[in-house]
Amino acid sequence: MAGTRAEIVSSAERVFDRHGFAGTGMDRLCEAASVSTRTLYKHVGSKTGLMAAVLESRMSRFFERFDVHSIEELFEALETWVAAEGARGCLFLRAQGETGGLTPEVSAVVAEYHRRLLELARRVIAEETGRPDEVLAEQLLVLFEGATSAAPYLGAGAISSARSAAVNLTRQAR
Amino acid sequence: MAGTRAEIVSSAERVFDRHGFAGTGMDRLCEAASVSTRTLYKHVGSKTGLMAAVLESRMSRFFERFDVHSIEELFEALETWVAAEGARGCLFLRAQGETGGLTPEVSAVVAEYHRRLLELARRVIAEETGRPDEVLAEQLLVLFEGATSAAPYLGAGAISSARSAAVNLTRQAR
DNA sequence: CCCAGTGTACAACGTTCGTTTTACATGTGG
């Protein structure tokens, strides 16, 4: 089959997201991908390798969907994402927490994700206000992270709260 | 010994925080508490029971240290907390994520924590502005959650960003 | 036609999991 590895990775993403990384065994991952143990190992090497592949794949999908240029677009994209994938907290933070930051393959992807996320916040602020503003960018990042973290228990209201806060802060700074 | 259970719970909190819940075995928890397997089980019943006890204990300590009445105090308390305990993300969110929300004993404590946290945000906003403001309270909560989540990779700057954002939003609303 | 690639099933590796059992030491209070 052509997309065997892709199927392994995407089904693993779903299972990891729903049941945690350490809490999920290889059996369950094989079953979710409808693939034998041997095949899974041929494609991803190890559980750690699978985790890294999952995060890598999620990062690509994330930044495709968050190719935004304004605050409104940013939080609208987050609402769409949550509506489609559910709100269970940031998978990158969860991976880092579960591994204790002791798994280089995982930490590397998480670090890159955070670098790109900060870069995205900077870009949005620059395009929104017409000039770079490091403080505002960091505030936007904190609001985004907060919305992601609070959405599991506050619901979509967390996202609209974050959006209005970001809008107000930006207007105020102008 | 008198505080055996307390010692078990507090050492477990450290280990869970550093290595994750599912990723930590009972052996390691016994070793951390300098206690036999049998004793640990007598005191906390099960791993799930230990997790719930850890979260319960942390919740008490948290709300003792966060008995604050202004935004400045709130984020100052967070800075103190992070300086003392390190920034590895919210342990309640991590517990909920690792269990997939399928462990009632854990979910119950997490839910109570979130209820009290929202209540704290409401109170701080009311005392700060002189009247209740649900929107502002939720924004403050999102900022607090965001600071907690971003601190592991942004450092203490995440907290000061959140504080200044909260201050600005509140001033603006007045 | 056959070879290489890609998949399968299945058992087993040694380790660690969470949990329980058995047997024994300690010190404190009635």
Added chain:
DNA sequence: CCACATGTAAAACGAACGTTGTACACTGGG
């Protein structure tokens, strides 16, 4: 001084862990 609560050590439970080995079935292209 006995009883009891509370602790210890060490071994074992069955199950699940991540991982590897062996052996076999299908497929497409030269």
